[in-house]
Every structure is written in structure tokens, then in C-alpha cells.
Amino acid sequence: MHLFTGLLTTGLAALALASAAQTPKPRTENVVLVTLDGMRWQEVFGGADSALFRQSKYYYADRKALQKDFGQGTPEQRRQVLLPFLWGTVVRQGQLYGNRDAGSLVNVTNTMRFSYPGYNELLTGAADDARIHSNDPLDNPNASVLEVLNKQPAFRGRVAAFGSWEAFPYILNEKRSGLPVNAGQRLAPGPGLTPGEQLLNQLEVATPSPFGEERLDALTYGFALEYLKKKKPRVLYLSFGDTDDFAHAGEYGAYLHAAQYTDTFLRQLWEYLQADPQYRGKTTLLVTTDHGRGVAGTQWQTHGRDVAGADQIWLAALGPDTPATGMATTGQLYQNQVAATLARLLGQAYAPTPATGKPIGPVMGAK
Numbered sequence: 168m169h170l171f172t173g174l175l176t177t178g179l180a181a182l183a184l185a186s187a188a189q190t191p192k193p194r195t196e197n198v199v200l201v202t203l204d205g206m207r208w209q210e211v212f213g214g215a216d217s218a219l220f221r222q223s224k225y226y227y228a229d230r231k232a233l234q235k236d237f238g239q240g241t242p243e244q245r246r247q248v249l250l251p252f253l254w255g256t257v258v259r260q261g262q263l264y265g266n267r268d269a270g271s272l273v274n275v276t277n278t279m280r281f282s283y284p285g286y287n288e289l290l291t292g293a294a295d296d297a298r299i300h301s302n303d304p305l306d307n308p309n310a311s312v313l314e315v316l317n318k319q320p321a322f323r324g325r326v327a328a329f330g331s332w333e334a335f336p337y338i339l340n341e342k343r344s345g346l347p348v349n350a351g352q353r354l355a356p357g358p359g360l361t362p363g364e365q366l367l368n369q370l371e372v373a374t375p376s377p378f379g380e381e382r383l384d385a386l387t388y389g390f391a392l393e394y395l396k397k398k399k400p401r402v403l404y405l406s407f408g409d410t411d412d413f414a415h416a417g418e419y420g421a422y423l424h425a426a427q428y429t430d431t432f433l434r435q436l437w438e439y440l441q442a443d444p445q446y447r448g449k450t451t452l453l454v455t456t457d458h459g460r461g462v463a464g465t466q467w468q469t470h471g472r473d474v475a476g477a478d479q480i481w482l483a484a485l486g487p488d489t490p491a492t493g494m495a496t497t498g499q500l501y502q503n504q505v506a507a508t509l510a511r512l513l514g515q516a517y518a519p520t521p522a523t524g525k526p527i528g529p530v531m532g533a534k
């Protein structure tokens with residue numbers, strides 16, 4: 168007995184020393200980053216704004232239906248209807264930032280306030296206004312956190328990106344990075360297509376997009392989920408675009424509807440992750456947007472340098488290292504912190520330039 172007690176004591180002391188000597192290792196082994204293009208914090212936290220219901224032309228031309236589906240009750244009830252997974256699961260079990268009315272601020276630091284500069288800031292960890300100032304399909308000179316991770320042995324071939332917008336092969340510089348990027352009108356590449364991928368490939372060529380080269384999010388989601396099940400990546404980036412496209416079209420009802428079905432995609436994705444042994448309890452979900460939009464009148468439809476409020480964004484986190492503190496009511500975060508946060512969750516330091524944003528401490532349980 169004495170011998171055992173002695174051994175046990177020595178063992179515990181050694182353990183205590185080891186844990187004191189190093190920062191706690193995150194439990195996260197996989198990260199899924201999701202963006203909803205141009206989704207405003209105003210709707211995330213306030214639900215549908217009935218003052219904008221008149222700005223629906225083709226979709227939800229029946230305003231009574233719009234009122235019935237999205238316009239009932241208090242802002243707290245309306246946001247629950249609009250984004251039930253975000254408010255039902257993420258806020259209860261994770262963290263949500265960007266409710267400016269409550270005192271939590273999240274902003275982009277680039278001055279462009281549109282998509283390519285936003286995705287560049289988000290994915291590389293720093294704004295680059297001098298070089299990234301248009302949405303033109305130009306290869307990004309900056310390496311993303313996805314590219315950097317994919318170069319490490321533990322992540323090589325286990326990082327992938329799926330997007331509705333056809334610019335992602337350029338934003339992620341697939342020529343240099345070698346990342347698999349399925350975006351725009353691309354199909355799932357063979358050989359070894361799953362029955363789901365075969366069906367999605369057929370549907371994509373037979374579903375002309377209302378947004379030109381940018382496909383509808385249902386296809387992007389389908390391709391991403393098939394890939395997740397088949398290849399089990401450790402880092403998945405999933406970029407949805409319908410919210411932005413319907414907002415630009417002045418279709419408020421369709422914008423709300425897109426937010427709602429994207430929330431359903433998130434719930435289904437999370438349910439899959441929690442049912443799979445590689446991912447269950449070891450995966451962090453980060454959800455955010457590339458830019459905000461304007462506020463008054465028809466300004467919600469647009470964004471850009473000269474649109475007040477278009478730098479205002481939001482961010483959600485859910486996973487094993489993220490304390491369930493719910494909706495933040497204080498503090499200032501920036502879009503340029505997401506890349507380092509993603510890396511830190513995987514136990515990696517990411518600071519390629521002095522301008523790179525720092526990891527968001529509270530997402531990892533730090534003060």
C-alpha cells in the first residue's frame with residue numbers, strides 16, 4: 168500500500184509539473200469555418216426588420232407571407248425564428264459576438280468593405296488595402312492560414328475550401344497553395360464520386376444560377392458535406408453567398424429566407440460532426456461574414472468604402488475549447504483575428520506579419 172501511494176504521489180507531482188510547464192493543449196483537432204456573405208449583424212441580433220418588408224419584389228412578393236414567416240413578435244423572438252441553430256445551440260453552448268446595441272463590437276479593418284478584401288483579411292489575418300482593393304479574379308499575393316496549415320505534415324491534404332463565389336480559387340491562390348477549392352460552377356472531381364456527388368454534378372449543370380458564375384448555396388453545401396464525409400478534412404472552409412446576392416438584388420424576403428436555410432445547413436453540419444468519431448467533441452465551428460451592409464432606407468442592400476456601417480460584422484464560435492458564455496455584451500474584436508484564432512484552436516501559432524491579428528482569447532477560454 169505504501170509503495171503504491173508513493174508511486175501515485177510521484178506520478179501526480181510529475182503530471183502537475185508537466186501541465187504547469189506548458190499552456191493547455193486545445194481539445195480541438197478539427198475546425199470548420201463558415202461565412203455567410205454580407206449577412207448583417209442587425210438581422211443576426213434583431214431578426215427581420217419589418218420596415219424593410221416593402222423591399223421585396225420577386226421573391227416574397229406577398230408581404231403577408233413575409234410578415235407571417237419572419238415578422239412576428241419581439242426582436243428576440245424574430246431572431247430565434249430567423250436563425251434557430253445560432254440562437255438555440257450556438258448561443259447556449261458557445262459564443263456570439265457583434266451585438267452593437269448590447270456593447271459587443273466586431274469590425275473589419277480593411278477600408279474596402281467588400282468581399283475580396285474581406286475574405287483576404289479573414290483568411291490571411293491582415294488587411295491589405297494597397298494590393299487587395301477590387302473583386303477582380305487576381306491571384307492573392309498573400310498566403311492564407313489554410314495554405315500555411317496545409318504545408319504542415321499533420322494537415323497536408325487535410326484542408327479544403329468550398330464556396331459559392333467563383334473568386335475563391337484566386338483568393339486562396341490555388342495555383343500556389345495547392346488547396347482543393349470547389350467554387351463557382353465547378354463540379355466534384357472524380358474518380359471515386361459518391362452517389363451524392365454524382366447527383367450534385369447533374370443538378371449543378373441543370374440549375375442555371377440567378378447570380379451568373381456564382382452558384383446557389385444549396386449546391387455548395389451539398390458538395391462540402393459529401394467531401395467532409397468522404398475525405399474527413401481537419402480544416403474545412405465553407406463560404407455561402409446567397410445572403411449577399413439577394414440583398415444586392417433588393418430582395419429582403421429572399422435575403423431572410425437565405426439566412427434561415429443557411430442556419431439549417433449549419434445545424435445539419437453540426438449534427439453530422441457530433442455523430443462522427445473523428446469530429447465529435449474535437450471540432451470547433453467558427454461562423455462569421457466578410458463585411459456588413461448599410462443601414463438606412465435602401466442602404467441595407469449595399470456595402471463598400473462609402474457605406475456607413477459596412478465595416479460592422481459578427482462572429483460565432485462553438486466547440487470543446489470555447490466556454491459557453493453566450494452572447495457577448497462588451498469588447499472589440501476584428502476580422503483579422505479569425506485566422507490566428509483558427510490556428511490557435513489547432514495548437515498552432517499564426518503570425519506571418521506584424522499586422523496579423525491576435526487570437527481571440529475568450530474563444531479558447533482565456534480572459
Ligand SMILES: [Zn+2]
Binds near residue numbers: 281470
Ligand atoms: Zn456584396
